[in-house]
Amino acid sequence: MNSLVFKTKIKNDDIKVSDLLFTIYSELEKHKPSRISLLDNSIRFKGGMFRGVTNWNLLVTITSGVIDFDEESSSLVYKLSFKQLILFGIFASILFGAFVLSSNGAFSIVSMFIMSQLMVWLWLVGMNFLICIIRFRSFIENCIRKSGYEVSGLTI
Numbered sequence: 001m002n003s004l005v006f007k008t009k010i011k012n013d014d015i016k017v018s019d020l021l022f023t024i025y026s027e028l029e030k031h032k033p034s035r036i037s038l039l040d041n042s043i044r045f046k047g048g049m050f051r052g053v054t055n056w057n058l059l060v061t062i063t064s065g066v067i068d069f070d071e072e073s074s075s076l077v078y079k080l081s082f083k084q085l086i087l088f089g090i091f092a093s094i095l096f097g098a099f100v101l102s103s104n105g106a107f108s109i110v111s112m113f114i115m116s117q118l119m120v121w122l123w124l125v126g127m128n129f130l131i132c133i134i135r136f137r138s139f140i141e142n143c144i145r146k147s148g149y150e151v152s153g154l155t156i
Contacts, residue, residue: 003064003079003080003081003082004079004080004082005077005078005079006077006078006079006080006137007070007073007075007078008075008076008078008140008141008144008151009073009151009152009153010074010075010076010150010151010152011150011151011152012149012150013074015069015074017041017069017071019147020069020076020143020144020147021038021041021042021043021069022038023143023146024043024067024076024140024143025038027139027143027146028045028059031047031053031057031058031059032051032053032057032059033045033047033051033059034046034047034048034051041068041069041071042066042067042068043066043067044065044066045059045064045065045066045067046064047059047061047062047064048062048063048064048084049061049084049088050084058132058135058136058139060132061084061085061128061129061132062080062081062082062132062136063081063082063083063085064080064083065078065080065081066078074152076144078136080132080136082132085128085129086125088125089120089121089125090121092124093116093117093120093121093124094117096116096117096120097117
């Protein structure tokens with residue numbers, strides 16, 4: 001899975017795409033992406049963990065993203081990649097698994113290793129992913145409202 005695609009429908013009929021995308025672009029700049037560009041009806045950006053920002057930054061868990069406006073459905077379509085988050089989860093779960101394997105206990109080491117790997121993966125990747133999706137969707141909806149439009153619905 002390289003990236004996930006989300007779609008947020010805008011209720012209004014007469015949408016000034018350039019103004020809407022410029023609002024999103026301006027708001028994204030506040031989150032200090034490592035790269036951002038606005039071309040035609042598309043915004044491309046790079047985020048990630050290694051940018052010198054706090055872990056509360058909106059783009060920390062997002063490696064890269066593309067936001068397009070689909071005129072046919074009057075929707076913002078955004079594609080988000082989470083490669084760094086997934087790699088970080090793999091690395092952290094391997095480190096934690098090595099710690100579990102090095103400890104001596106009466107319980108089956110193999111069972112503990114598998115359970116610890118699963119728990120670390122679900123917590124680090126799953127929870128960060130879920131929080132990011134909720135926050136980014138809210139960010140997009142706030143940008144739409146800030147541009148003077150109404151959100152009609154979300155599809156994944």
